[in-house]
Amino acid sequence: MPADLAPAVDRFLHHAAVERGLSPRTLEAYGRDLARFVDHLEASGVERLAAVGRPHVTAFLEALEREGLAVRSRNRMLVSVRRFVRHGVATGRLAEDPTEGVASPRLGRPLPKVLRPQETEALLAAAAGDAPLKVRDCAMLEVLYGGGLRVSELVELPAAALDARAGFVRVFGKGRKERIVPLGEPALAAIARYLDEARPALLGKSRRSPEALFLSRRGTGMTRQNFFARLRGIARAAGVPTDRVSPHVLRHAFATDLLEGGADLRAVQTMLGHADLSTTQIYTHVSRGRLRELVEAHHPRGRGGSEPNR
Numbered sequence: 001m002p003a004d005l006a007p008a009v010d011r012f013l014h015h016a017a018v019e020r021g022l023s024p025r026t027l028e029a030y031g032r033d034l035a036r037f038v039d040h041l042e043a044s045g046v047e048r049l050a051a052v053g054r055p056h057v058t059a060f061l062e063a064l065e066r067e068g069l070a071v072r073s074r075n076r077m078l079v080s081v082r083r084f085v086r087h088g089v090a091t092g093r094l095a096e097d098p099t100e101g102v103a104s105p106r107l108g109r110p111l112p113k114v115l116r117p118q119e120t121e122a123l124l125a126a127a128a129g130d131a132p133l134k135v136r137d138c139a140m141l142e143v144l145y146g147g148g149l150r151v152s153e154l155v156e157l158p159a160a161a162l163d164a165r166a167g168f169v170r171v172f173g174k175g176r177k178e179r180i181v182p183l184g185e186p187a188l189a190a191i192a193r194y195l196d197e198a199r200p201a202l203l204g205k206s207r208r209s210p211e212a213l214f215l216s217r218r219g220t221g222m223t224r225q226n227f228f229a230r231l232r233g234i235a236r237a238a239g240v241p242t243d244r245v246s247p248h249v250l251r252h253a254f255a256t257d258l259l260e261g262g263a264d265l266r267a268v269q270t271m272l273g274h275a276d277l278s279t280t281q282i283y284t285h286v287s288r289g290r291l292r293e294l295v296e297a298h299h300p301r302g303r304g305g306s307e308p309n310r
Contacts, residue, residue: 004048005038012087021176033080049088054098057081061105074105115253119240120145123250126238133217135198137230139190140214140222143169144247146187148254148272151247155222159213164188173273181271255280 013031016022022030040060046052060081064074081099088094115123124145127138144154153171161170168182183191194214202215212221228247235245251272258268269280 004050005041005046008049008088008093009034009038009084011091012084015087016083023174023176026175029076030080030083033077034084036077037081037084049085049093050095052085052088052094052098054100054102057085057098057102061102065105071105078102078104114256115240115244115249117253117257119238119244120250120253120257122238122240123234123245127234132198132201133230135190135194136202136214137234139187139194139198140227141231141234141250142187142190143183145250145254146184147171147181148251148258148268149181150251150273151224151227154247155212155214155224155227157213158211159209160211162191162213164192171273174275177273179270179273 009031012034013027016030017027037060040063041047041052041056044056044059046056057078061074061078064077069077078099082097082102085094085098089097124138124141127134127141129135129138140154143149143157144151147169149157149171150173153173157169157171163169167188168180171179171181173179191213199215202217203209203219206219210219210221214222216222216226224247231245231247232242235242255268255272258271259265265277265280269277272280274280
């Protein structure tokens, strides 16, 4: 990297790690994006952070578009560049923000996949059973759907995060941001049964209990891949197409079902751990989409209705 840019990137990543507490995965993504930005600057003859201007940023985005990079990836790179240069402004190494006024690439936001309530119930019914793995799977599904957790939050949930008496779990989400997620009676009952029957069986004769709440058949913490594979098997048993089922789809179902039940949008945002309300608002469009499906299926003028007699 050019002499002045390399230390600037290092300072930014150190700040992001220490001051903002970002995860190693996020820091790695920032590092990759900024390496490409610096390569572009170097090819343009820019060697110092102070020389970076708006034309360099727009030219970088145009180059990424010519390469055929997806809109979502270009947006992510612009976010990385924007946070990097703003750190430069904040530390006095850059006079003004060169990303000011640079529009993000247009991204059409597809509606998230969701499950109908009866499909979710079918999944929960298919997961039920008395074997330790079945009891564990049922508890994990109840927490995932009942609390709207991300799959990484679910598998990394420590046993100490559960407050069964108060009825909530303490979750650390993106950026290690903490939030309190309330759980309903079905989820709490499923966890209680898991802790009483299944977890001791999965732990076996091990003298040292792992911190993780949910354990694999080997007595170690669950992984995302392990849970995803188990979920696909449950979907097949429930008769729900596996391409429509994933841990994140159950998170979507949690949000959509809450909003359709009349929950406040801000409350759902808090429970999901969304930093931006606009991310949560997409579920209101899903709810409208379901209403449209009902009209199309059941209204006389809908596709599923018959033409009334005249």
